[in-house]
Structures are given as structure tokens and as C-alpha cells.
Amino acid sequence: MDQILITIQKTVEPAFQQMAIFLVELIIAIIVFLIGWRITQYVQKIARRALYRRDQETDARLFAAVHRLILIGGVGLSAAGALLVMGLNIETLMTSLGLAFVGIAFALKDTLENSFAGLYLLFERTIKENDVVAVNGIEGSVEEVSVRTTNIRTYDGLHVLVPNKMFFQNPFTNKTHYPTRRYDFGVSISHTSDLRKAHAVILEVVSNVAGVLSDPVPSVTLDKFEALFVHATIRFWFNWQTTDLSAVTTAMSQAIVETAQREGIDLFLQPQQVVSAIAVN
Numbered sequence: 001m002d003q004i005l006i007t008i009q010k011t012v013e014p015a016f017q018q019m020a021i022f023l024v025e026l027i028i029a030i031i032v033f034l035i036g037w038r039i040t041q042y043v044q045k046i047a048r049r050a051l052y053r054r055d056q057e058t059d060a061r062l063f064a065a066v067h068r069l070i071l072i073g074g075v076g077l078s079a080a081g082a083l084l085v086m087g088l089n090i091e092t093l094m095t096s097l098g099l100a101f102v103g104i105a106f107a108l109k110d111t112l113e114n115s116f117a118g119l120y121l122l123f124e125r126t127i128k129e130n131d132v133v134a135v136n137g138i139e140g141s142v143e144e145v146s147v148r149t150t151n152i153r154t155y156d157g158l159h160v161l162v163p164n165k166m167f168f169q170n171p172f173t174n175k176t177h178y179p180t181r182r183y184d185f186g187v188s189i190s191h192t193s194d195l196r197k198a199h200a201v202i203l204e205v206v207s208n209v210a211g212v213l214s215d216p217v218p219s220v221t222l223d224k225f226e227a228l229f230v231h232a233t234i235r236f237w238f239n240w241q242t243t244d245l246s247a248v249t250t251a252m253s254q255a256i257v258e259t260a261q262r263e264g265i266d267l268f269l270q271p272q273q274v275v276s277a278i279a280v281n
Helices: 002-051 056-085 090-107 109-124 195-207 245-263
Strands: 132-135 138-145 149-154 159-163 172-174 180-190 219-225 229-239 275-277
Touching (some): 002 056, 109 138, 180 195, 180 245, 195 219, 195 229, 229 245
Antiparallel strands (some): 132 138, 138 149, 149 159, 180 275, 219 229
16 A cells, blocks of 8 residues: 555656646746736837827827837747747747748738838828829829828829839839929910010010919020921929919910910910929929
8 A cells, every 4th residue: 555655656746846847937937928018018108109209190100000010029029938938949939930930921021011111101201191192103192101001092083002112112203292393384486476575575474473483483495496386385383382273374374375465476376285393402
């Protein structure tokens, strides 16, 4: 009987010791994970204070993305620390995590590229809501810059989702980055007219139209000679934030025609190509 008890004791004691060791390691692992979780929350608070600057709506989207990245990274590191406490081989852990990361990164290549591009756009405010942009043949007003895509409303009312990486892989134009813009359009003057007079008259008309800025000064250039007419390019600047361009060009066209008729200047009527340019300092 005593021999049986001794045998049982020799069998049970190691099991209890192993269980006690496991429980201690588990408790320590839980503590390590909770400490990592608290550090993650603290880092999130720091990131929130650092990222919230002026535009609360944009900063909220930026913080939401950074918040998720910090959460994933913090939970992953906390879990790795807890598993190390439980006795998992660090080389095996790092190898497994590395292989998993490579596999995930390869599978989500486009998503990751768009997400990092979106974080950059949100952080740097390269483009923002209500900006008019043109990229890769798509042009319209920015409605929202999210983490993966930029939502654009085109001039004909279409909703286009542009992958954010497109703003890095292609040159793009922000047409509302500056408050002033230059606008070009053409008028043709008959060869039978006095060109010096026509140039002076048109320049005076353009300079006096409401909405046309005096600095930079408007200009009229005779730059193309055809069989029946001389083409003149009119260039003027306006403030797009306070000026209705359609109203300005309509008033300008009416004034040019009326003045030309009064001054005996013959305008050669034909379709003209309209060109707009972005202001550059």
C-alpha cells in the first residue's frame, strides 16, 4: 500500500509542479499583455493630441487610421511578449511572424499602397475637401479624402473613387491651391481692321471688366496669323473664391463685341478653344 502511495506521489507531484509553473507563466503573460495594452492606449492618446491640429474632420479620419495601426501593432507586440513568457521560442516566433507578414503584405499590396498614400495625403494635406483636382484624366471637386481612396465629384455630377496611390504614381494638378487663377481665351480680328487700335481697345475693355484683377495685369497678345484674320489671346487673372468666371467671360465678350462695333473693328467670328491655367507664384 505504501509503495502504491509513493508511486502516486511521484507521478502527481511533477504534474502539480508543471501546472503551478504553467499558472505562474500564464499570470505573468496576462500581466505582460495588459501592460502592453495600456502602453498601446497611452500611445494612441499621444497620437491623438499630436494629429489633431486644425481641420477636425480630416484629422479625425487620419487619427482613425493611425489608431488602427497602433492597435494592431500594440496588440501584436503584447501578444508576442505574452507568448515569449509562456516559453515560445523567439526564433520560431519571429520566423512565423515574418512569414505571415510577407504573405499578408503580398496579398494586400494594392491596399497597403493606397493606405500609406492616404495617410500621407491626410497628414500633409496635399489635397483636401472642395479642392478641384485633375489626375490621370479625372477632374472634379474633392468630396472626401479617406485612407484608401479619394472621392471626387466630376463636373457632370459623377462620383469617382480614385485610389490614393494614383496621386503618387501620376502628376496631378490642384486647381484651387492658390486663390487666384489665370484664364485665357481667344478672339479673331479681321485683317481689314486697324490692329494697333484693336489691340488697345480690347485691352482697355478687358481691364475694366468687373472681377478682372489688376495685379497681375491682363494682357492681349496677337500671336497667330491666318489667311483672313489675326488671332488674339486674352489673358487675365481672377479670384476663383469670390468671382463667378462665367459671369466675367460673358460680360467681357459682350463688351468686346459692342466696343468693336462702335470703334469700327471687324471681329472674325469662329469657334475658339478656351484654355485655363493654374496660377503659379
